[in-house]
Amino acid sequence: MTIIHERPRAETTTSQGDDAAGALRAWVDQVAALTQPDHVVWCDGTDRERHEITQTLLDEGKLIRLNGEYRPGSYLARSDPADVARVESRTFICSKRREDAGPTNNWVEPGEMKRELIEHFDGAMRGRTMYVVPFSMGPVGGRLSKLGVELTDSAYVVLNMHIMTRVGSAALAQIDAGDDWVKALHSVGAPLIDEAGVRHDDVLWPSSPDKYISHFPEDREIWSFGSGYGGNALLGKKSFALRIASVIARDEGWLAEHMLLIKLTNPVGRTFHIAAAFPSACGKTNLAMLRSTLPGWSVETLGDDIAWLRQGEDGRLWAINPEAGFFGVAPGTAAATNPNAMETIWGNTVFTNAALTDDGDIWWEGMTKHAPEHLTDWTGASWKPGLGRPAAHPNARFTVAAAQCPSIADDWEAHDGVPLDAIVFGGRRASNVPLVVEARDWEHGVFIGATVASEQTAAAEGAVGELRRDPFAMLPFCGYNMADYWGHWLAVGERLGDRAPAVFNVNWFRKGEDGRFLWPGFGENIRVLKWIAERLEGEGAASESPLGLVPAAGALDLDGTDVTDSDLDALFAVDPAAWNAEADLTEQYFATFGDRVPAPLRRQLAQLRRRLG
Ligand code: GTP
Numbered sequence: 225m226t227i228i229h230e231r232p233r234a235e236t237t238t239s240q241g242d243d244a245a246g247a248l249r250a251w252v253d254q255v256a257a258l259t260q261p262d263h264v265v266w267c268d269g270t271d272r273e274r275h276e277i278t279q280t281l282l283d284e285g286k287l288i289r290l291n292g293e294y295r296p297g298s299y300l301a302r303s304d305p306a307d308v309a310r311v312e313s314r315t316f317i318c319s320k321r322r323e324d325a326g327p328t329n330n331w332v333e334p335g336e337m338k339r340e341l342i343e344h345f346d347g348a349m350r351g352r353t354m355y356v357v358p359f360s361m362g363p364v365g366g367r368l369s370k371l372g373v374e375l376t377d378s379a380y381v382v383l384n385m386h387i388m389t390r391v392g393s394a395a396l397a398q399i400d401a402g403d404d405w406v407k408a409l410h411s412v413g414a415p416l417i418d419e420a421g422v423r424h425d426d427v428l429w430p431s432s433p434d435k436y437i438s439h440f441p442e443d444r445e446i447w448s449f450g451s452g453y454g455g456n457a458l459l460g461k462k463s464f465a466l467r468i469a470s471v472i473a474r475d476e477g478w479l480a481e482h483m484l485l486i487k488l489t490n491p492v493g494r495t496f497h498i499a500a501a502f503p504s505a506c507g508k509t510n511l512a513m514l515r516s517t518l519p520g521w522s523v524e525t526l527g528d529d530i531a532w533l534r535q536g537e538d539g540r541l542w543a544i545n546p547e548a549g550f551f552g553v554a555p556g557t558a559a560a561t562n563p564n565a566m567e568t569i570w571g572n573t574v575f576t577n578a579a580l581t582d583d584g585d586i587w588w589e590g591m592t593k594h595a596p597e598h599l600t601d602w603t604g605a606s607w608k609p610g611l612g613r614p615a616a617h618p619n620a621r622f623t624v625a626a627a628q629c630p631s632i633a634d635d636w637e638a639h640d641g642v643p644l645d646a647i648v649f650g651g652r653r654a655s656n657v658p659l660v661v662e663a664r665d666w667e668h669g670v671f672i673g674a675t676v677a678s679e680q681t682a683a684a685e686g687a688v689g690e691l692r693r694d695p696f697a698m699l700p701f702c703g704y705n706m707a708d709y710w711g712h713w714l715a716v717g718e719r720l721g722d723r724a725p726a727v728f729n730v731n732w733f734r735k736g737e738d739g740r741f742l743w744p745g746f747g748e749n750i751r752v753l754k755w756i757a758e759r760l761e762g763e764g765a766a767s768e769s770p771l772g773l774v775p776a777a778g779a780l781d782l783d784g785t786d787v788t789d790s791d792l793d794a795l796f797a798v799d800p801a802a803w804n805a806e807a808d809l810t811e812q813y814f815a816t817f818g819d820r821v822p823a824p825l826r827r828q829l830a831q832l833r834r835r836l837g
């Protein structure tokens with residue numbers, strides 16, 4: 225084994241710092257001894273490094289350079305067709321006790337899981353380079369920020385981590401200074417040299433049919449094996465910033481959430497900070513980058529996927545986006561629906577599983593009204609319209625720096641974050657769930673968050689369209705017992721008291737009997753945000769529904785839309801029979817958590833039933 229870039233030496237270190245640097249080095253050495261890479265490279269996060277990594281991937285054929293005239297500095301990667309999304313069936317929370325992982329997580333006893341993983345990692349990096357990627361989630365040194373180190377044998381992962389997190393020497397210096405950090409070990413699980421010492425050719429997207437995305441919450445460790453894709457492999461994202469961070473947050477009294485973060489400004493210049501939790505591929509990026517159709521109202525982007533929330537000295541809840549980039553759903557992204565996203569990806573973007581045009585740009589379903597006459601599809605095969613299969617994979621993604629977003633807020637990297645005015649929950653529901661509802665109070669809001677159901681999307685393996693419970697949009701991401709997590713939310717609310725943000729629920733996806741969306745969505749969602757802001761100011765008119773407060777007649781600004789009165793009725797219809805059936809399902813759902821369900825949530829269910837009659 226050779227070390228290409230020696231670990232940079234810190235200029236001054238305290239004795240605690242020496243211990244910290246030593247602990248990191250010991251872990252790197254230990255993993256290298258186990259996985260046996262040809263080389264170890266310590267990453268510094270510089271542009272030069274990014275160019276080198278990119279060049280390596282180009283030389284290996286693992287990236288396709290896009291036409292610089294249309295998409296400068298941008299590349300297309302094509303994954304293995306069996307490695308296109310998060311694998312929830314192979315995602316594990318290995319807490320010491322099974323009940324601490326809870327019924328919503330796969331659990332294996334940590335010792336047993338580590339033994340199994342060590343067998344898989346043994347020699348897993350033979351013939352490859354192991355990259356040491358120190359990173360910060362949140363601005364380096366920020367009050368809510370956290371550090372991690374990912375060890376990976378995938379240059380594609382390093383390139384994406386460069387965009388999605390703050391990689392490099394500044395993060396490493398914090399680790400050396402003795403700050404806590406999370407160990408994140410990743411291998412694609414495809415060694416180039418076999419046990420007999422024979423070297424094999426690499427493939428364009430190495431991965432393994434044997435996949436493990438394993439989390440050890442008590443040890444603050446992540447071990448990911450066999451996948452190179454998104455949330456399975458970019459370990460700062462779902463594995464650290466949600467699964468491990470949710471456990472740290474429980475222990476330290478804050479919240480790690482699957483939420484976008486925006487700043488809404490009204491026509492007199494008053495700003496509101498709003499965080500919203502929608503399940504995967506249910507509209508976070510789109511709402512985060514909303515371009516307002518209402519004059520005087522505007523939205524600025526702070527984050528599109530993850531938010532960390534912590535009570536500040538003023539007693540309010542403050543939020544940061546711990547990420548530095550967007551790993552956004554490509555299909556459906558278009559100038560008409562999300563112009564800010566289209567402008568963000570003008571260049572310097574990595575596309576994964578998009579289609580390639582004949583002149584070297586990318587395309588996906590929904591980008592333009594008509595598909596180009598010929599494309600190379602996401603598998604590399606020739607494609608033309610009418611073949612009956614999509615040209616881009618439904619979970620095709622773009623990776624791009626947040627700083628490139630034209631709607632990014634000036635203070636998106638503020639070390640203390642921004643104070644939250646409202647929290648919004650939502651899901652993808654063709655029926656039952658109204659366009660917008662305001663919770664009566666925090667406890668009711670927690671009940672609403674805890675009982676969200678949503679139709680499954682292509683962001684994870686599984687049957688697309690199937691309705692499932694996805695509490696707080698955290699079903700695949702909560703690192704501990706979901707019922708305890710609800711209890712933690714209630715406890716945070718107690719501490720916030722009258723400083724707590726207001727809570728709302730939205731649904732952009734309700735359909736009419738003819739199967740069309742009843743609500744125009746996208747930029748028109750500003751109308752719902754406007755009502756929310758008016759409620760926050762104590763102005764917007766609301767009326768009671770069994771589910772919570774809904775806009776009073778005329779309170780939702782629909783001027784200039786083609787939403788008809790009957791659409792509006794259908795958007796807010798509450799069918800007591802259907803909702804009593806939902807309440808029965810909620811009771812059954814709660815039963816799966818046994819006596820860990822907090823009493824206030826059972827009380828909320830009883831109150832809902834009473835209001836439904
Ligand atoms: P993850 O990155 O997986 O967490 O997804 P996300 O929650 O950020 O979802 P995103 O904004 O990427 O949207 C997913 C899909 O829903 C895209 O195809 C969007 O075009 C579509 N979508 C988003 N907002 C709306 C909306 O208001 N109405 C309708 N009809 N579709 C929407």
Ligand code: SPV
Nearest residue numbers: 310454455462504551683
């Ligand atoms: C999600 O599935 O919620 C995503 C994509 O944001 S991934 O990074 O793959 O988790």
Ligand code: MN
Nearest residue numbers: 503504505529
């Ligand atoms: Mn997400």
